[in-house]
Amino acid sequence: MKRTDYLSWDQYFMGVALLSAQRSKDDHTQVGACLVNDQNKILSVGYNGMPTGCHDDDMPWEREGEPLDTKYFYVCHAELNAILNYGGGSLYGARVYVTLFPCNECAKAIIQSGMKEVIYMQDKYADDDMTVASKRMFDMAGVKYRKFEPKDQTIELHL
Numbered sequence: 345m346k347r348t349d350y351l352s353w354d355q356y357f358m359g360v361a362l363l364s365a366q367r368s369k370d371d372h373t374q375v376g377a378c379l380v381n382d383q384n385k386i387l388s389v390g391y392n393g394m395p396t397g398c399h400d401d402d403m404p405w406e407r408e409g410e411p412l413d414t415k416y417f418y419v420c421h422a423e424l425n426a427i428l429n430y431g432g433g434s435l436y437g438a439r440v441y442v443t444l445f446p447c448n449e450c451a452k453a454i455i456q457s458g459m460k461e462v463i464y465m466q467d468k469y470a471d472d473d474m475t476v477a478s479k480r481m482f483d484m485a486g487v488k489y490r491k492f493e494p495k496d497q498t499i500e501l502h503l
């Protein structure tokens with residue numbers, strides 16, 4: 345008999361983004377991203393982390409303090425990592441599943457790489473100017489965005 349409780353595409357791809365986020369060393373906010381094409385094939389994944397060669401143990405993870413001693417100048421965002429991790433050519437028409445709404449810098453990269461849809465889970469910085477700017481750019485550039493509405497609070501992994 346055919347199973348009926350299988351994951352939807354949205355649950356599956358957001359699940360991959362959530363799992364990717366668990367690789368992040370950021371103790372305050374872990375973000376994961378999963379890029380998918382119009383054939384529902386996964387193109388790339390990423391999470392927020394320090395650039396290659398910048399060792400996690402030698403980099404600051406603080407949120408506050410002297411700007412050079414916080415994570416913000418250094419950490420590479422999940423969406424940007426997913427875009428840069430893609431080795432296959434064009435991302436035109438792809439969609440991105442991301443656990444946190446993209447910042448303005450990632451929004452620019454998403455637009456410029458030709459992606460057409462953002463599916464996000466959290467929008468905890470919705471009132472920040474960077475998120476307002478992201479939405480302004482997505483609206484102008486015709487990039488759709490929608491909130492992922494989970495049907496359950498958990499996606500189970502059975503080992």
Ligand SMILES: Nc1ccn([C@H]2C[C@H](O)[C@@H](COP(=O)(O)O)O2)c(=O)n1
Pocket residue numbers: 370372373374375391392393407415419420421422423444445446447450
């Ligand atoms: N869409 C986003 C937004 C943020 N990030 C990363 C950058 C930081 O590692 C962390 C945010 O830190 P917080 O200010 O909440 O302590 O999330 C990302 O990868 N993608």
Ligand SMILES: [Zn+2]
Pocket residue numbers: 421422423446447448449450451
């Ligand atoms: Zn970003």
